[in-house]
Amino acid sequence: MDSNEVSRWCDARRETHATGEPGRRIEIRDPYRLRATERDAIAGQCARFNFALYRFARGRSDSGGSNPGHSNPGALSAFASAMGLHRRDLTLGVDHHGIAAVRVVPRPNGPEMIPFTSRALNWHTDGYYNALERSVRSIVMHCASPAASGGETTLLDPDLVYATMHAQDPALVEALAHPYAMTIPAHEAEGTVIRPARAGPVFRFLARKFHRFTAAGAAPTDHLGAPASRSGEIFGLDAPPKLYMRYTMRTRSIQWRSTPDTTRAVIALEEAIALLASEYVHVRFEAGEGVICNNVLHRRSAFVDGEGEGARRVMLRIRSLDPVSIG
Numbered sequence: 058m059d060s061n062e063v064s065r066w067c068d069a070r071r072e073t074h075a076t077g078e079p080g081r082r083i084e085i086r087d088p089y090r091l092r093a094t095e096r097d098a099i100a101g102q103c104a105r106f107n108f109a110l111y112r113f114a115r116g117r118s119d120s121g122g123s124n125p126g127h128s129n130p131g132a133l134s135a136f137a138s139a140m141g142l143h144r145r146d147l148t149l150g151v152d153h154h155g156i157a158a159v160r161v162v163p164r165p166n167g168p169e170m171i172p173f174t175s176r177a178l179n180w181h182t183d184g185y186y187n188a189l190e191r192s193v194r195s196i197v198m199h200c201a202s203p204a205a206s207g208g209e210t211t212l213l214d215p216d217l218v219y220a221t222m223h224a225q226d227p228a229l230v231e232a233l234a235h236p237y238a239m240t241i242p243a244h245e246a247e248g249t250v251i252r253p254a255r256a257g258p259v260f261r262f263l264a265r266k267f268h269r270f271t272a273a274g275a276a277p278t279d280h281l282g283a284p285a286s287r288s289g290e291i292f293g294l295d296a297p298p299k300l301y302m303r304y305t306m307r308t309r310s311i312q313w314r315s316t317p318d319t320t321r322a323v324i325a326l327e328e329a330i331a332l333l334a335s336e337y338v339h340v341r342f343e344a345g346e347g348v349i350c351n352n353v354l355h356r357r358s359a360f361v362d363g364e365g366e367g368a369r370r371v372m373l374r375i376r377s378l379d380p381v382s383i384g
């Protein structure tokens with residue numbers, strides 16, 4: 058996009074946010090059989106805010122059985138697939154649906170993994186340490202069981218952060234669009250490289266995915282040349298692109314590009330996030346509730362688990378390489 062197009066895109070994103078209800082929960086009667094109205098409501102919220110809050114209904118479903126998929130991994134997976142999250146990020150510890158159960162896991166002898174503790178998690182998007190061609194485009198975070206207290210999630214659309222920084226000075230977002238803006242150092246253990254260093258931009262625009270039938274025999278590919286997830290899907294370069302943000306506010310194990318422009322931009326980014334406090338959506342999910350999103354900025358407050366299985370916080374998480382389908 059040229060600079061005029063970027064300015065228009067920023068204006069449009071701000072205007073879109075000025076109306077609507079980002080905190081609205083969309084009721085899903087049966088996650089195994091998403092209704093067209095439910096799907097359209099989710100897609101509409103995601104087109105507008107890049108996230109949608111939902112609630113799986115309690116009680117009987119259209120397909121029989123009680124309390125369908127209230128926190129059932131199969132139901133959650135079906136719901137995510139119906140919203141276009143086909144290619145899952147299969148990281149260590151996920152089940153056959155690509156679902157991770159995020160809960161407190163004591164590791165008396167191993168290194169601490171903060172998501173699996175009860176501590177707060179600062180602003181980030183998921184998978185910032187992934188290779189760029191395996192960027193996490195969307196996530197679902199579904200509450201199977203809330204904590205006894207705390208564990209609030211806060212959401213913020215990265216488009217607003219970009220627009221705020223661009224309005225302040227376009228050079229700020231340009232500095233963070235540099236291919237070496239943010240590097241996650243290699244993960245090594247006992248002399249073995251478990252994950253190589255990952256360098257990449259914080260901000261980049263990606264082509265949108267289209268559902269369109271290609272000519273017979275043509276092999277659809279995505280914008281990176283990889284096979285498209287399903288036959289008949291291609292990535293249209295003529296559609297308005299989608300902003301992708303790769304970021305963590307943590308300061309350990311992050312190397313920022315060593316230039317004055319980058320340093321200034323990183324400070325401006327933290328300030329922009331703070332400035333946008335009125336746009337935050339705070340949610341404390343009850344069992345059966347969750348968020349589906351285009352990997353927006355999010356953070357988690359610390360929490361305290363109760364005694365017994367049902368009183369401990371469990372969030373089921375799906376990460377996908379596909380954005381939420383809004384077509």
Ligand SMILES: [Fe+2]
Pocket residue numbers: 181182183355
């Ligand atoms: Fe996260």
